[in-house]
Amino acid sequence: MDFVGQIVSYFYQYFDNAAFLILAAVGLILIYGMMGVINMAHGELMMIGAYVATLTYNAGTPVPLAIALAGCAAGAAGIIIERLIVRHFYNQLLSSLVVTWGLSLILSQGVLVLLGPSTMNMPTPLGSFSVGDFSFGVYRMVLFGVAVAMIVGIWMLFRYTAFGNRAHAAMENPRMAEALGVNTRRVYTTTFGLGSALGGIAGGMFAMTAAVSPFFGQSYTPLAFITVVIGGGANAVLGLAYAAAYLAGVQTITSNVFNQYIGYVSIMAAAFVVLLAMPSGISDFIERRRMRSMQR
Amino acid sequence: MMLELSSVCSGYGRVRIINDVSLTVSPGEIVAVIGRNGVGKTTLMKTIIGEVQTHSGTVTFRKQDVTALPTSARAKLGIGYVPQGRGIFSRLTVGANLALGTGVGTASQPNLERAFEFFPILKKRLRQPAGSMSGGEQQQLAIGRILVGEPDIMLLDEPSEGIQPSIVQEIGRTVRLLSRQQGLTVVIVEQNLSLIQAVADRCVVIDNGAVIATLAPDELDDPETAKTYLAI
């Protein structure tokens, strides 16, 4: 038996699963952490990104540029959605869920009418490498690299820039932030646009691993949703990292011990266990403990 | 005029709290707004900064009608607001709180030195979460924060509330200094008689959302007058 190849394979699967969760959820959790809404149409923004990447790639655009265009298109769509709809539902979790869910149906059905039900494809770039008897796709590791880069990038944006400082202020006390000259509306629009753009980039990148169709987003929304809920809104970036690390671990183990399907189902079970112990998510739990220890 | 309210009515939703208030504040002046609890002093401050909607009348700041402007735009024009309860971002560090003051007025760079000059304690606490500071320190941070920007006027709502007397005195001295040395105009809401008398050039008495009297600070020496107008 090829011992080394098997070990590498486990890690490869783990990183692949984590990358999937992070990329699908990163834009969503950014918006949730910042504004307390869950955008159920996030998967459809990914779908838009996937189409833009595929169409521009097929028209001769190089892959990185096609992905950047996917991000721009989804970001622009996100800004329009925020301005017209989401703005009215900040910090109303249930209403925002219903409204954006409706929007997701409109978007996917709209694309169905516009482009038809047939799927599009984009080849997976970068080939593969092998360890022993096992063969691994290089592109999957690129996905993981991008996922980590997104987490680090967002963390730095919110930690070290004036925009990040204004955003934190707007999150903690929007009225006071306004009284210090922060245009909170613009902060929200920017954040929503950024989260949407990240979704578009993720969609563009997943277009190279999955068939693109009007219902593309539906393969990502449930897991993204679970990751966000497990992560919690108190510290979106940390929450996402913890949630993805945990869920991907569970999935990798169970799908190897049993099968892919059980691996998928076990994510729900793992989420259930966490929510029993930490009803508002991992990062909420950690933040609250940190606050308590600070007060002592 | 630095600030002028003419026939201003305002309140929460349709509920009217401020009723036909007219008030002018000259550059460099320190005006104390006094009155019992719940008469509308805080609502008046919120009306000036734009957090509470003006129903009728106009708010004019440095000859510009700001009645229709959102809060952030008023701040950018140079109105610095230090709310009751201080409005500190407790999860952010002291330094991050101070940096936000740049949004008051049109300063391009944060003037941290000015905040440190008047409140040296802030320099030692820069990296600490603001929520972990004492009430007095938080009050100093709230005032220091707007000094980091370029305010022409400071709206100060009950700075003495919940703060030990020695720090109240220090804040009084600082407010006086800011006005005399830096030409800062101040509107201060207060209940603390000694602080009022230490800083104010003029006292405006509010009752039931309206201005009912204007007094010189030393008129409050008379215990009867003080008792009528303050919540003592």
Ligand SMILES: Nc1ncnc2c1ncn2[C@@H]1O[C@H](COP(=O)(O)OP(=O)(O)O)[C@@H](O)[C@H]1O
């Ligand atoms: N957010 C609010 N919504 C509705 N009414 C309010 C609100 N805040 C204050 N009030 C009411 O407005 C009146 C004036 O309050 P306030 O301006 O805080 O008084 P003061 O600062 O003089 O103690 C009070 O009757 C109070 O109940």
Ligand SMILES: [Mg+2]
């Ligand atoms: Mg008050």
